[in-house]
Amino acid sequence: MTKIAVVPGSFDPITLGHLDIIKRGARVFEKIHVVVLNNSSKNPLFSADERVELIRSATSEIDNVEVSTFSGLLVDYAKEVNANAIIRGLRAVSDFEYEMQITSMNRVLNEEIETFFIMTNNQYSFLSSSIVKEVAKYGGDISDLVPKVVEVALKEKFAE
Numbered sequence: 001m002t003k004i005a006v007v008p009g010s011f012d013p014i015t016l017g018h019l020d021i022i023k024r025g026a027r028v029f030e031k032i033h034v035v036v037l038n039n040s041s042k043n044p045l046f047s048a049d050e051r052v053e054l055i056r057s058a059t060s061e062i063d064n065v066e067v068s069t070f071s072g073l074l075v076d077y078a079k080e081v082n083a084n085a086i087i088r089g090l091r092a093v094s095d096f097e098y099e100m101q102i103t104s105m106n107r108v109l110n111e112e113i114e115t116f117f118i119m120t121n122n123q124y125s126f127l128s129s130s131i132v133k134e135v136a137k138y139g140g141d142i143s144d145l146v147p148k149v150v151e152v153a154l155k156e157k158f159a160e
Contacts, residue, residue, distance in 0.1 A: 002030050002031065002082070003028075003029045003030045003031075003084065003085070004029060004030065004031045004032075004033065004081065004082055004083040004084060004085070005025055005028075005029040005031070005032050005033070005083055005084075005085040005086065005087045005116070006032075006033045006034075006035055006074065006077065006078045006081065006083045006085070006086050006087070007021065007022055007025055007032055007033070007034045007035070007086075007087045007088075008035050008037050008074050008077075008086065008088075009034075009035075009036070009037065010036065010037060010039050010042055010044065010051075010129070011034075011036055011051050011054075011055055011129070012042070012044040012045055012046055012051060012129050012133075013045070013046055013051065013054055013129055013132065013133075013146060013150045013153065013154065014051070014054055014055050014058050014129075014146070014147065014150060015124070015127050015128070015129060015132055015145055015146050015150075016124060016127070016144070016145055016146060016147065017089065017091070017120050017121070017124030017127040017128075018089070019058055019059070019147060020089075020120060020121050020124060021087065021089035021118050021120065022034055022059060022062070022065060023062060024118055025087045025116075025118065026062050026064050026065055029064070029085065029087075030064060031064050031065075031066070032062075032064055032065045032066070032087075033065075033066050033067075033068065033077075033081050033083060034055055034059065034065060034066070034067045034068075035067075035068055035069065035070050035074075035077055036048050036051045036052055036055070036067070036068070036069040036070070037069075037070055037071075037074065037077075038069065038070070038071045045133055045157060046153070046157070048069040049069070050153070051069075052067050052068065052069055054147075054149055054150055054153060055067045057147070057149040058147040058149060058150065073109065074086065074106060075106050075109045075110040075113055078110070078113050079110065079113075083113065084112065084113060084114065085113065085114050085115070085116055086103075086106065086113060086114070086115045086116070087115075087116050087117075087118060088102075088103070088115060088116070088117050088118070089117075089118050089119075089120050090117050090118070090119050090120065091120045091124070091125050091126070091127070091128075092125060099117065103115040127145060132145050132146055132150075132154070133154070136151075136154040136155070136157075136158060137158050139158075142154065
């Protein structure tokens, strides 16, 4: 059985914390599908297509990663790509309650798909896309927080 995992998120934008989780997952699973999920409760800075392109650029050196977008239930996407696992990153204990709810619902929807949690590298435990956008909006240095392609894209967005 091929070990295929899905790494879901809004990735608005992808950060080095996200990239750390993707790289570590790619060492364990034969194939990783990074999927940009359209979250109706969020108002993204980047379009879904822009986020996909930023992620593709940031993960271009990881051979077993594919990037796409999806609207709908994560378990439906996982089934569509024959994934048997979902990878979620945890930054802090505060993430756990939310992630537990999502994981429990996913198991109700499809008990054959397992969820694996990867603790973020300590250097990224504070990092979120929201924080990165806020710092970038006011011209702060984000070079140690995001891939170079994202840094450039954020500067362009906020220059508009």
